[in-house]
Amino acid sequence: MDQLVNYLYISAILFSLGLFGVITRRNGIAVLMGVELILNAANINFVAFSRFGGMNLSGHVFSLFVIVLAAAEAAVALAIIITIYNSMQTVNVDDASSMKQ
Amino acid sequence: MGIIHGEEMVLNIGPQHPSTHGVLRLKVRTDGEVVSDIYPVIGYLHRSFEKHCENVTYEQVIPYTDRCDYIASMNNNLGYAVTVEELMGIEVPEKVEYIRVIVSEFNRIASHLLALGTYGLDVGAFTPFLYMFRDRERILDMFEMVCGARLLYNYIWVGGVSHDLPKGFVETAYQFLDYFEPQVKEYNNLLTYNKIFVERTADVGVLPPDVAINYGVTGPNLRASGVKWDIRKDEPYSIYDKFDFDIPVGRGELGTIGDCWDRYWVRMREIEESVKILRQALKGLPKEGDVHQAIPKKIRPPKGSIYKRTESPRGDLAFYITSDGKPKPYRLKMRSPAFTSLSVLNKISRGWMLSDVIAILGSLDIVLGEIDR
Amino acid sequence: MTKYFQNIWETVTTLLTGFGITWVHMMKIKKNNVTLQYPEEKWPRPERNIGFNHDDYNVIRSRLTVDINDCIGCLKCMRACPVDCIKIETVKADVRGDDIQDVGHVGITSNGSKKAMVVTRFDIDMTECCYCNLCTYPCPEECIFMTGGPNADRHHIDYEFSEYDRTDLIYRFAKKGTQEKMAKLMAPKEPKVKA
Amino acid sequence: MTDDRDKLIAEAVEKALKGDMDAINGIEDRVTRSKAKAALHKAKKAAKAAELTSADASESDAVENQTETISTNQKIASIIDGEFPGSVVAQEGESEECIYIQSKFWEKVASFLRNNAVLDFDSLQCVTGMDMGEGILEVRYNFHSMKLRHSIEIRISTPIENPHIYSIEQIWRIGDWFEREVYDMFGILFTGHRNLKRMLLPDDWEGFPLRKDYETPQSYHGIAVPKVKEEWE
Amino acid sequence: MYRDFGTILIAALLGIVMVGVPLLIQKLIAPSKKSFEKFDTYECGEEAEGNAWLQFNIRFYVIALIFLIFDVEVVFLFPWAVVFKELGLLAFVEMGIFLVILIVGLAYVWVKTDLDWVKLKVPYGSGRYRKIKLEEKA
Amino acid sequence: MSVDLLYDWLNESIPFLSGNSLLLLLAIVIPAILLFLVIAVNAIVLVYAERKVSAFMQDRVGPMGQGVGLHAGKWGMLQTVADALKLISKEDIIPRLADRKLFIMAPFVIFVGAFIAVIALPFGETLIVADMNIGIFYILAVSSFGVIGLILAGWSSNNKWSLYGGMRSAAQIISYEIPAGLSLVTVIMLTGTLSMQGIIQYQSGGLFDWIVFSSPFSFIAFIIYFIAAIAETNRTPFDIPEAESELVGGFHTEYSGMRWSFFFLSEYANMLVVNGVAVAAFLGGWQSPIPGYLNSPGWGVFWFISKILVLVFVMMWVRWTFPRLRVDQLMDICWKYLLPIALFNIFGVGIWTLIFG
Amino acid sequence: MSELAFWSVAFVTVASAGMVVFSGQLIYSAIALLFTLLGVAGLYIFLWADFMAGVQVMVYIGGILVLIIFGIMLTHKIVSVKISQSNVQRKLGAVVVGIFLIFLTSSIGDAPWFQMVTTEPSETVRTVGRLLMTKYLLPFEVASILLLGSLIGAAMLSRKEE
Amino acid sequence: MGVLEHKFQDNIVVEKLDKLLGWARSTSPWYFQFGLACCAIEMMATAASRHDLERIGMMPRSSPRQADIMIVAGTVTMKMALRVKKLYEQMAEPKYVIAMGSCATSGGPYWQHGYHVLKGVDLIVPVDVYVPGCPPRPEALIEGLLKLQEKIQTDRPLTKIDS
């Protein structure tokens, strides 16, 4: 647990899983969850580098901003998904893009 | 936004539900939290009252009228007795009239207390409910003194009452009134003017007077809409014309005329008016007199029909009696005030929220026994 | 804007009033307490005085009871009952006013009237009774009555008599075995049983 | 015959007023007897009214109003008859109590009652169904005017085989529920009613219980309905 | 730090056990009778009426959305509050700007009636709902 | 804190295991189990107290344990014990249409959420199981578990009432977290630390060193926090999620027996937590009101618990006095009254501190 | 013991992340996400970032996850408690991601990571606060504008229908 | 059947446990808030201050899942009968039923011509205690409840039943 690489591996796995989710999922909300995974992976890296890079805590601040971003993104993305659902009765991203006039 | 189009939800409130006041079922179509349509399903307490009446004699109908509006049995008894008396042309002694007024006004207070208490419960206030029940209990004690029963009295008979008032009743009644009047103030402080309560009820479920009349709504509900219509004043029966009392009408003090708060408030005021009547009646009560004097041996009204209204705590209670000269009624129809009050529910609660529907329903003060009969 | 602050103000004041009331009630619980602790204290003769004076009751709606020795079998109560929960069967006695030892029949009521009928069955179904008290008025002998209240000297009050079995709630007042024995007695003379 | 009867009644009433009720109770014919009683009632009322007028002027108002309500029916009947000739059925004897309307006119009469400024019956008080026996069902409406403070009763009869009456549900909204109730109990069909379903009884109930020939069913949804007490105990 | 959070981890696991054990005891001693109706969804004694599609209220979602934004704001406020006394006026002003910007947001949603739970048409009558409606229309 | 003490003590008293991590585990498990007992006893006592308080406010006597040969103790003291025992022997029902896994999971989530919050409550100067640097923030954060649990319970029951209740409850709790958090921020501004013990130590001294009395703004903050606390524990007048007269039982409509009682338990544990935070943040925690007197550790526990009980009593008082709000009014209060006031309150406290302190 | 704790937390994180991606039911994905987020918070603890862990729990679990669940409920009906979801291009995705993962891990493994020896900080919040107020003041204020923007945007979007 | 229910031979420990469970069950009988007609008003009065059902440990629950006792207070009509049955079914074991009032016991005053009245709730659910009265006075109801408590106490939930 005192090894930076461990965290990097974990974050890499999380990142790839998130990526996989984003690629394969059709449901908009599921895609959003994938994105959250990716952001979390990034955050782990930030914090880990901060920890093993001299504990100057800039990483923490960065990841704080990332969380802000994630929140903003989640809010807007879900608003969009729901708007799409409202007008098209679907949450599938493919459907949404194909039904676009 | 965002009302997502498509399916709406159908929700069943009742028949078993803490705030349907019995076994009413409301099929509520909601759109999110907002009610778009209400369909009251009644009949879960249809006890074949009218059929029974056709099969028992006129005296024996009285216990059944008790069980219709079981919260205000005295008033039901009175309505029935008055109707049959008019059909038969019986004059009742003055003492009986006074006793009748006394007991039915007491019962009006008891009924309103129950209505207001449960209304408090509907909007989530538990304590006022218990306070009101506590005081109602004292009225019931008095009824028990009078006729031995707590809820269903079978006290007012055609042509008289079943027992004379017991000795000590008048003093007890005065005692009670002295005790009771300050309590009303306490209810007001605890519930009526409570901001939360006002917020929950004022402006909610407004019933405009024309709609009310068209739907046949009567009683406190109609008066809350600003229509001054009280049978006790407008078509006096018994000896109500001898008393001096006001008819409270809704004034929209904290909201709009005819909202839930007004309906609540009119009832609260009516309690005060009843106290007024009671004080006069207790004063005027003749000491001597036989309460059985005018009770006919056999009740056989002449052929014919009669429709007579009386003012029960819930509104115009009317009996339509058709007699074919036999000892049993040919047909007896009860026009129950709660029935008409309930019918307006859909109209006034569309567009409000689920919690409001509960508040509106509570403010209409329905009794299922009377609706379903 | 004033509305906004007025709202806050109203809320605070009215809520504080409410607080005051419940607080006072809680502090004065000793005095205000109205609870009747049933099995220990009983209404209408509670040990503790609750509410007000109750010397004088007209009647208590409680269990019906019949002094079968006084009943002359006139069926008036049965006819008065709106729900038909009284069932009486009678047999004409041989001699008016005679005791019939076999069935414990007493010939003369406490009012002094001589009985013409032997009551072979007198059932009151208390599960059906609506406690309307209509049956007690017409009785010429005042032998059907509700317990307690003014009748307390004849029968102590009994309004809580729940049972595990419903048939236990059907009260049979006629003396046990009257029916069979009377049938035997009357056998030679064609028993006339009225319903 | 009728003269005879009237005379008989008059006599009996006179006697009864003096305190001899037997005179009336002694009348053999039931119809006559009840008529006599009604007459007695009226006579007593009139007597009382007379008494009161002399005693107290203010109370006589109420009585006058009462006597007026009795005649409102006739008055309004004549108004209706004037508007729709032939719609009011003249019924002997009870015309003071009510107005008989021919069922086919009801649609028009109803809206006339509601909208005419002289009548202005804004409140439908009660709708009563009735099985008159002999194959006739009747519906009785009690109207009241909140503004003009008068009320009438209207009766419409319909044969039991094919009971149809025009629905007034859209004129007085409360009629909706009242009519459903009457339908529920008597099976009278109200034409034009938008939601004529059973109201108090379950939808799958059979029969119309307040008809005089109604038989209670043996069981409902597998729940037995015991008929004889002794058997069931 | 490890120890404190380790405590929490273990406590959480323990919490699960503590819920589990009584449930197990219940399983052991409680009677159970299976019947079809017992496992029906409760709906005041009625059969579930109509299709059970729930129209989930959008307001919940909007509230959650606004909450999220303010939640993040609260998160920023905490570190600021800790250093507030150290940095004094400077921090106060900086946070003042931050807060004012968000108050603008609050004011925006307030004015735009996103904070109102109900936005609908009451068919007639009066009261605050109608007022809302009128304002919207205008 | 107490874990450390216990660990040291264990190390000394069981020498052959000293240094072993097993001892550490033991040192954690023992207080945790004690805390569980505290929660259980807390629920039992509070339910009893609630019944009695409500009874007294309503002119009646409450549980008396009367009956023929049945006694729930004098004054019905054992009433809630009997309730608990009965609940454990009730049948456990999982409706057919429910989502089994989530249905089972919900009480776990809710209870664990409440439990790990209690862990961070400072019962005394040394009596705190987990004294974190971010103590108060931590408690605020873990309360979101409850939200998830409620949503799960409501959703998985597949019952309309449950869903309504769960959603309302979730929306309510998250909304009221904001005013609660904002009013706690004012405390942090004064104390400059997030640690519970730090906050309490800041308030050492007498009654007037407590934050609630330190400035008018912090008094307002306390009121706001307390209102929010009532709302977060879903009690009247904010009990719309469980509103009996509307939603039957709210999110726990379908739960029975023990599973249901865990909701109950967590509700009361939550009351403990929110009031504990209020006491620690505003009312001086385990500090005695009179400086220098009755300030030993034992008294500390007494002060802390009695302060909590006072607040709990106020909650009960509120509950048995007022009607309940409607859901939109509830949101209005949060977003339109409490939130702006709390925001301006931060400015107020800031300015006050800059000027006076 | 802490090693064990670390690996179990890591395992929970990764496994539940897998659940998020592979679960066939949306609501289960969301619940799995709960555990992933918790796990990440745990990892933060191991990285001495207690405040970050708190933020993670508060914002992610208390906020974003709730929002996501609300979103799920808003777009699905209760009758389908078991909301299934379909995956597309699974194979393709697996290949792409697999290659990507191999690339990542190998580069992580290859890189010579320089690791400073540090001591546990006494209070991270204070430092974070100081940094926010000084060094990162501009991003901090920008964040508020970002939040404002997203608030307005999201509110507008969800109001659009009318 | 619960795993351990009715699985033990009678011995002292089991007896004590049975006693304990019986005590708990009888001391905290939560009733199902379920009023049908006039009797329900008396039931409310019983729960109110004067008679205070909470005194004997009763608590109203509005969801059948958490209730132990169903007090059938009032007239059960045909339309309602199936619902009553369903609600009864939905209660968790162990559950008890009290028929309160004449109507619930046997149809009461509506026995004869009540074409729409169920003649006694025991036709659809098993009844443990019949409380007579129309309506039963609150004391009568309490007495019925006490009787039921006695009955519950004599239950032996764990002991094997000899068949």
Ligand code: SF4
């Ligand atoms: S009290 Fe009424 S119901 Fe009972 S037996 Fe007498 S008459 Fe019949």
Ligand code: SF4
């Ligand atoms: S009325 Fe009296 S005497 Fe006649 S049968 Fe009844 S109880 Fe007997």
Ligand code: SF4
């Ligand atoms: S038993 Fe009597 S009081 Fe009870 S419901 Fe029936 S009629 Fe009403």
